[in-house]
Amino acid sequence: MSDTVRLTGITAEGFHGVLDFEKSQGQPFRVDAVLSLDLQAAGRSDNLEDTVSYAGVAELIEDSVTGRPFELIEGLAESIAQRILLLDARIEGVEITVHKPQAPLEQSFTDVSVTVERTRSAEGEAAAPAAEAEADQVGPYRRVSLADLATVYDEEGGDRAGHETVWVPAGTQLELPQGTRDPELPADFPVRAVIALGSNLPDAALGAPAELLASAVRSLGEADGVEVVNSSPVAQTKPVGGPEGQPDYLNQVLEVETTRSPHALLDLLQQIEADHHRARGEEAGEQRWGPRTLDLDIITYAVAEITSPRLTVPHPRAAQRGFVLLPWSWMDPVALLEGTPVRELAEQADDAGDVTQL
Ligand SMILES: Nc1ncnc2c1ncn2[C@@H]1O[C@H](COP(=O)(O)OP(=O)(O)OP(=O)(O)O)[C@@H](O)[C@H]1O
Numbered sequence: 001m002s003d004t005v006r007l008t009g010i011t012a013e014g015f016h017g018v019l020d021f022e023k024s025q026g027q028p029f030r031v032d033a034v035l036s037l038d039l040q041a042a043g044r045s046d047n048l049e050d051t052v053s054y055a056g057v058a059e060l061i062e063d064s065v066t067g068r069p070f071e072l073i074e075g076l077a078e079s080i081a082q083r084i085l086l087l088d089a090r091i092e093g094v095e096i097t098v099h100k101p102q103a104p105l106e107q108s109f110t111d112v113s114v115t116v117e118r119t120r121s122a123e124g125e126a127a128a129p130a131a132e133a134e135a136d137q138v139g140p141y142r143r144v145s146l147a148d149l150a151t152v153y154d155e156e157g158g159d160r161a162g163h164e165t166v167w168v169p170a171g172t173q174l175e176l177p178q179g180t181r182d183p184e185l186p187a188d189f190p191v192r193a194v195i196a197l198g199s200n201l202p203d204a205a206l207g208a209p210a211e212l213l214a215s216a217v218r219s220l221g222e223a224d225g226v227e228v229v230n231s232s233p234v235a236q237t238k239p240v241g242g243p244e245g246q247p248d249y250l251n252q253v254l255e256v257e258t259t260r261s262p263h264a265l266l267d268l269l270q271q272i273e274a275d276h277h278r279a280r281g282e283e284a285g286e287q288r289w290g291p292r293t294l295d296l297d298i299i300t301y302a303v304a305e306i307t308s309p310r311l312t313v314p315h316p317r318a319a320q321r322g323f324v325l326l327p328w329s330w331m332d333p334v335a336l337l338e339g340t341p342v343r344e345l346a347e348q349a350d351d352a353g354d355v356t357q358l
């Protein structure tokens with residue numbers, strides 16, 4: 001028997017993939033299906049009841065693609081094949097190809113796909129439970145309603161647009177941070193962030209504050225997902241706040257392009273601080289606003305407003321700090337901070353007179 005029903009190019013957004021962002025952001029999958037079944041009766045009667053409606057098959061495929069996330073496209077293809085065999089006993093065999101044309105590959109490519117061929121005789125009735133597609137929790141992932149995530153879609157429109165539900169790691173807290181951007185979500189394309197650097201304590205191994213700043217800039221430039229696109233001259237500044245008598249600071253401001261999420265960018269800054277022997281916490285002898293080998297702050301991240309337990313963006317004290325605003329305005333004379341020219345804010349800062357360009 002060589003009759004077939006062929007459905008080609010059924011496309012829908014799904015959340016399949018090994019990488020976390022694939023599970024949260026989604027991407028298009030395309031499915032081709034070839035069903036083997038005897039079409040002679042339908043050909044003679046010209047009656048839909050004598051065959052398998054391709055509409056039902058298309059619906060099933062779309063449901064699988066948009067449903068529970070699989071790590072592998074092999075898993076998705078297998079599940080579709082089994083579900084189609086369960087759909088109608090007249091289907092004797094099925095060949096499923098799943099394409100993933102936007103798979104996360106660094107190389108230029110047009111498509112990646114897998115094809116599985118399954119027959120009823122080989123598989124018997126041992127098929128995957130169709131109900132899986134309806135489940136709200138599968139393995140370590142659970143399905144949540146987009147309405148619950150309404151405050152955290154990214155301002156670019158977000159890959160989540162158009163989905164009523166998304167799959168997230170099961171432990172994800174739905175008490176989400178406030179703001180315009182989910183601090184856990186990486187950027188779909190590089191966004192600009194402004195980072196402030198400060199140092200007023202030499203490190204025995206790594207050198208004087210000027211060397212610590214230069215080394216931090218290098219570390220940022222070498223990090224994954226970050227490109228330094230602009231840097232200010234270094235400023236010598238009088239300490240603002242903190243204990244009496246601490247040494248003058250060197251301060252600098254950078255602009256970076258990053259695809260890292262806000263939290264992942266903060267992780268990187270804190271790692272670089274640690275690599276430069278920044279003491280953290282009172283146990284390590286750190287005082288609030290006291291002397292430090294290296295301090296790295298996120299001043300802005302795109303135009304996002306973020307308030308999470310770990311991160312406030314824009315930096316809540318940046319608009320009053322001449323030691324941030326002046327270097328920033330030297331680097332970018334037309335920069336704005338929440339709609340106000342940075343140059344104007346710099347002039348008004350109490351410590352503006354204590355900032356000298358080196
Ligand atoms: N925009 C931000 N950039 C960096 N850290 C932030 C930001 N918002 C909140 N934090 C949090 O602030 C905590 C304390 O950071 P840190 O000790 O470097 O503060 P600081 O630089 O001494 O003070 P300030 O925040 O006034 O500059 C960090 O652990 C971090 O989680």
Ligand SMILES: Nc1nc2c(c(=O)[nH]1)N=C(CO)CN2
Pocket residue numbers: 197198199237238239240241242249251289290295323
């Ligand atoms: N001049 C100057 N003063 C500060 C600085 C700094 O970088 N420069 N950082 C502080 C806490 O981050 C507190 N005070």
